[in-house]
Amino acid sequence: MNGVQAPAAGQPLLLGVRHHGPGSARAVRAALEAARPRVVLVEGPPEADPLIPLAAAEDMRPPVALLAHAVDEPGRSAFWPLAAFSPEWVALRWALEHGVPARFIDLPATHTLAWQRDEEEEEEEEEGEEQEGEGEGQDLGEGAEAGAAQDALDAHVRIDPLGVLADTAGYDDAERWWEDVVEHRGAGKGDALAPFTALEEAMTALRETYGSGGHGRDLIREAHMRLRIREAQREFEDGVAVVCGAWHVPALRRRAGVTADRALLKGLPKVRTDMTWVPWTHRRLSRAGGYGAGIDSPGWYAHLYAAPDRPVERWLTKVAGLLRAEDRTVSPGHVIEAVRLAETLAALRGRPLPGLGEATDAVRAVMCEGSDVPLALVHDRLVVGDVLGQVPDTVPAVPLQRDLERTRRRLRLEPQPDERELDLDLRKETDAERSRLLHRLRLLGIDWGRPAVSRSGTGTFRETWRLRWEPELAVRTAEAGVWGTTLPAAATAKAEADAVAARGLADVTGLAEQCLLAALPDALPVVMRVLADRAALDTDVARLAQALPALVRSLRYGDVRGTDTAALAEVAAGLAERVFVGLPPACAGLDADAAEEMRGHVDAVHSALGLLGDAPAARAGRLRTRWRAVLRTLSARDTVPGVLRGRAVRLLLDEGELAREEAARLMGLALSPGTPPADAAAWTEGFVGGPGGGLLLVHDERLFALVDRWLTAVPAEAFTDVLPLLRRTFSAYEPGVRRTLGELVRRGPGRHGRTDAATAGAPGFGPGVDETRADAVLPVLRLLLGPDGEEEAPAADRAAVRR
Known part of the structure; x- marks a missing residue:
């Protein structure tokens, strides 16, 4: 058998592997080529046996994963990911290439998915028991304490047995130990079973010391594997090869009675399960799941498996190509020096060959000039990678x-x-x-x-x-x-169900918006009926105001999407009417936090009405007139918090419904000495806070002077109370606006160099008109506006510049 030591008579060929290990994958192919078994058994859910032939399809490209989900509860699922360098994938492909049957032998997914629910319940019970027993720890006996400590240690070993082996060998990194003892072995030299023999001996020692590693369900899985192996042996006699995690090999090698194994499997919970292949990614391989074997560097492992020779040189060449694509200067000389440095580091560290650590250090020093910024790109794009697998169209799917x-x-x-x-x-x-x-x-x-x-x-x-x-x-x-079986039908049914189950009015309006965006006309009648019912019964003005913007946004979609939004317009108009009636009393007597929240609702309603005004069926004129009346009411009521009164004045000013002189008068009243500083600061925040507030102060000296005089008159003992409000107001301005305001404060109000009516109301202009600078603008004006005449154009242009 080409130097392969055959297993003892009646014993299967057990190939213990590291899941997603390229060294194990190469060794599995070499062992199978040498042993030529008659059947290959692989750790995995048996329900996937009918899916194995699809692994040979031309359009099947790893990484892929077996997906199992409960038929009655599709959200309950489990994955078994496989990459091109996974030993299980290599074993399946070898069997398909050589016409050898391949089967999965792990515990069926029907039990695995049922266990998920049990595990959740167990965790909840354990949390309750821990809370009840917090004060009883001192009553534990010595044996119980030792057992608890052993369970904790077993759980750690179960999570990372390679870590224990690496620590025993004097390594502080399990990945580096694995590279030294497996990945850097000479492929194809010596006994093909040597790596499996060594791993089996190591795992046997661990199992003898730690048992099941604190995870009793492994015993049930291994009992099922033994039963499936016996079935294969009865059918194929001595031609059975098993590819499984090295942790399980000692348990599969141990002789156990059939009756005992079946007893372990009796009464296991079940759920109806479907299986299929789905695409996977290298990035997802870096997370523990499925086989419980997350790896830190799937891209590096894929390179090690694919590189026939000189893996470090090929890897550093690939890194250089990536960095050059990002416009970094990397020459062939950099690659040569990086290879030399990686080999030197490996020799200094006592490693047989450079590994990922040495290659990374060399890239950082030679190609990245000591910077970790481009190195992060190398790690993301190459060490981990974003390779996406592909599955054929013939895979089962809903x-x-x-x-x-x-x-x-x-x-x-x-x-x-x-x-x-x-x-x-x-x-x-x-x-x-x-x-x-x-x-x-x-x-x-x-x-x-x-x-x-x-x-x-x-x-x-x-x-x-x-x-x-x-x-x-x-x-x-x-x-x-x-x-549903199609996207429109499924989305329609989901929208109708969500509308009926929605708790808040805003949720229903958001759902109506989604239905219009998704073009689901069949769902709209149900959603609109629920919306009308909720709007008629809801008396909370804040919720009504919160629901209106999403509803009005939905009206805009008819412009581009061709959707009939007449029913939405009627509901939106009715909702707006109810907001107008309830808003003034709802704004009275609010504390600071509630007033700030209500200001957001007022802004949202104002913006929404601006959009609603363009809808032909929205009764726009009457609604906008009523809204302005509501704003005037808010601005004049003393019981309304200052932030809301100031905001109402600002919105009226922006709409052109309030003259600047009147706004200045109201601001003067709000900032008068008789007003408490905190209330005045709140009014200021409402008036000049938000978009455009800073420019309002820059371009209106009267308002700026009022704020300046008020600030300088605030008593020292009250200034610390109003400072947070002022800081929140002015910090929201653009940097350029803040700089201009700072310059105006430095000059002081009233000293902006204004000397004539031409520059009144425009701070920062000098006296008169600079004729030379005005003439320099004339060529551009001629290009933009066109000449009015041969002789009179320059004089007219200069007059325009003066204006």
Whole structure:
């Protein structure tokens, strides 16, 4: 058998591996090539046996994962990820290439998923017991204390047995120990079973010392594996090879009675389960899950498995290519020096060959000039990586998943593991359909895309999304399959159910907005009926004001999306009427926090009415007139907090409903010496806080002078009380506005150099007009406006500049 020591008669060939270990993967292929077994058994859920032939499909590209989910509860799921360098994947591919049967032998997923619920319940019970027994720890006997300590130690060993072996060998890093003893072995030299023999001896010693490692369910899994191995031995006699975690090999080697193994499996909980293949990513391999074997450097491991020779040289060449693509100066000489440094570091550290640590140190010193900033890019792009696997179209899937795939391909939206931005122009049919797809997915809880602020422009016809595909979205899709077999049907059913179950009025208005964004006309009648009922019964003005903006935003979508929003307009108008009636009494007697919250509602209602005014069926004129009357009422009532009175005055001023002289008069009253400093500061915050407030002070000297005189007159003992409000107000201004205000304060109000009527009301201008500077502007004005005549143009232009 080409130097391979065959197992004893009647014994299977047990190949203990490290999950996702490239060294183990190479060793498994070498052992299988040498032993040529008649059947290959792999640690994994037996329900996936029918899916094994798909691993040989041309369009199957790892990393992939086996996904198991409960039929009646799709959100309860489990993954078994496999990469190209996973020993289990290598064993499956070897079996398919050589026409050898392959089977999974781990505990069925039907029990694994049922255990998840039990584990959650156990955790809750343990938390309760810990709380009850906090004062009873001193009553534990010596044996109980020793048992508790042993359980804690066992749990640690179970989590990372390689860490114990590395510590025993004198290493402080399990990854570095694994590289030295496995990854740096000469492949194909000597006995192909030598690495498995060594690992089995080490794990046998650990199991003899620590038993099951504090995880009793491993004993049940191993009992099932032994039963499946016996079945294969009866069928194939001595031609059985088993690929499993090295931790399980001692238990599988141990002789145990069939009756005892079956007794362990008796009465296990069950759930109905479906299995399929789903794409996976290298980034997800770095997290513990499925096999419980998260790895820190999947990209590095993939490189080690794929590199036929000189892995360090090839790796550093790959790093140099990445850095050059990012416009960093990296030459072939840098690569040569980095290789030399990595080899030197390995020799100094007593390692047989450079590993990832030495390669990283060499990259930092030679290619990154000691900086960790480009090194972080290398770690993200190469050490971890964002490789996304692919599965064939023939894999089992719920109907909703099929519909999503068809729609995705028709709209040319490819799933990618790295985040990217997608700008949509809703005037284009394809982009509009993409928008509807992403909004429907969000309504179903499948967050493939998240809305973002558009950098390409503004307007209701533009949308920007950040897309990133995560493997868990396959679970969310299966979970959403209970709502329907197509995306429109599922999203409609989900929206109707959410509307009925919604607790707050704002939730229903937000749902109406989502229905319009997702183009779900069949769901709107139900949502609108619930919305009308909730709005009629809700008497909380704050909730009504909170619900109105989302409802009014929905009216805007009819401009681009062609949606009939007449019913929404009527509901929005009625909601606005109720806000007008209830807002003045609701604003009376509020404390500072409640007043600040109500100011946000007032701003939102004001902005919403600005949008509502453009809707033809919104009774815009009457609503805007009534809203101005409400603002006047708020500005004049002494029982209304100062921040709200100041805000009402500011909104009326912005709307042109209040003259600047009147605004200055109201501000003078609010900042008079008889007003408590805290109330005056609150009024100031409401008036000049928010967007545009700083420019208002810059361009209106009267308002600026009023604030300046009030501030200088605030008593010293009260200044510390108003300072937080003032700091919050002025810190929100743009840096340029703050600098201008600081310059005006330095000069002092009334000393801005104004000497004639031409510059009145415009601070910062000098006396008269500089004719030379005005003439310099004339060529640009001619280009923009065009000449009015040959002789009279310069004089007219100068007059325009003076104005």
